[in-house]
Amino acid sequence: MLETIPHVILVLSGKGGVGKSSVTVQLALSLVRAGKRVGVLDVDLTGPNIPRMFNVEDEKIRQAPGGWVPVRVGEREEGQEDTRIQLMSLGFLLKDRGDSVVWRGPKKTAMVRQFVTDVLWEDVEYLLIDTPPGTSDEHISLAEQLRNVNPDGAVIVTTPQAISTADVRKELNFCKKVGINVLGVVENMSGFVCPHCSECTNVFSSGGGLVMANEFGVEFLGKVPIDPAFNMMIESQGSWEGKGGLVQRYGDSQLCGVFKGITERLVVKVSPPEKGRDEKALSDVSGLN
């Protein structure tokens, strides 16, 4: 199913709680703002956060002939093309939001396979895959399942402190071992600007992501500061009235500009000028022989 999607990008990190899901969400919003059609697949099975972040926790997945229909968020204007973000997450399959999914590896593997093969993505240009922390069942399964899809690669998210980069280095080595291309590193939670005195404090130190990217010879996509306002925006979605969904509102966030740069760099990287595309097409053909 994913073979038809031009760009498949994984969001990975060895460490938990560094902002994989919020980076995924913001990449999705930035891509939509740039006029792309985006899908988000959440393969964090035991801690799915994507539904919460798009405020669609009560939505359910519908079964259609041929597979599962993703949940759509955003507003659809009359007579216009359907550009809403398409989402798939295990969270949509749970009866209650507090239910735990206590699964050992083989069941997780089967679920990942189903997510990769059975979702009816409709005309998606960019598919972002949000992952759980670690280098275990979900990741191995995903790497295996995506082998035929030829994904563009992975965006690695880290926070600046050494405790976090230590685990993320493992993830970079994992990518190397399983042959996933690393598109770049995003350093999240890099500095916090005090709302009282505008002094920037490096709550989780700073610069660790850049050092790591240089050491591994991968591109550094950018630094993202801590912005409590973004968190508030995500959390307050339920109380918004009238027009203006998350995509519009995100334009007012100070992080929007930061992610605009990151997204542009990413888009250039995955779809280089025409020449690059020809090369890719050529390699696809040679792969068949």
Place this chain on the structure above:
Amino acid sequence: MAAVALPLQANIMGPPPADPQLVAPEPEHCPGPSSDLAGKGDACAGCPNQQICATAPKGPDPDLPLINARMSTIAHKLLIISGKGGVGKSTFTSMLAHAFAQSPSTQVGVCDIDICGPSIPRMMGALGESIHSSSSGWSPVYVADNLGVMSIQFMLPGKDDAIIWRGPKKNGLIKQFLKDVEWGVLDWLLVDTPPGTSDEHLSVCGYLKGTGVDGAVVVTTPQEVALLDVRKEIDFCRKAGIEVLGVVENMSGFVCPNCEGESQIFHATTGGARALCKEMNIPFLGAVPLDPRIGVACDYGESFFDAYPESPACEGLMGIIGKLREGMGLPPLESEGVEEEEEEEEE
């Protein structure tokens, strides 16, 4: 007793010891190769492993009595858990361990079962150490006279090496941590866990069930995205029959070092851990404010307790420890030594 460096690296790259050798990956609804139903379940029909599983020895895990024997000399066992990653499980574990170990008569052990992202060695300042083995088992790495640590990080050839393991191998190693590590007589064993509700959690709960776990301390941050996953973890504890001793709210509030103005980095839009505890009817142990020095101390492997005893975070932590001990029916920290002796006499 001469400690001999054991070829642990070869050991961890091998298959798990107890489970039968399978010829193909387990099917989706596999009852578990070592369960009673192995080879007989509906999902087993057509599985290439069916014959192997059906003929493998059944019944309770033969290693359980060995685990029970190892654990019988440990007075209190605590799990530090959270559904969410990066909320400070390892930080809290190491701070708790240092706090307990301040009394020289208290023996503390820390077992890090986060296989894919072990953070404890760096936080405890033991990065680069390796494990030695003797005839009686693996000896933990001692960061203080009364504080032993065990983690997979000690077995890796390079510090950045990734452990790319599926469930059964992780379970095998966790079992070895409980069965083969020479913990000796301990007052506290703190088990630091990875995020989620999967193999590691099922295994450690299964192996420790018969040995009497005191319970689990759940760590969270204040925002709803974290609480959402923590709810799942509490649900898991209830299903697994592990008592939740309480919830700790970490990274709760931030005091600017420049202007001392307080702000919320992770907004508790739904009332934070307090509201969660009320809703789920479990004790709220306390909150630890975000102090940038904690992160730095962790990176350098210093004990935050010793380095910055005046920090509000330490105060918060002492309050949490007090409440935790109260909930477990133990006296406050100062009288620990006396109480432990009495307890041993009774036994």
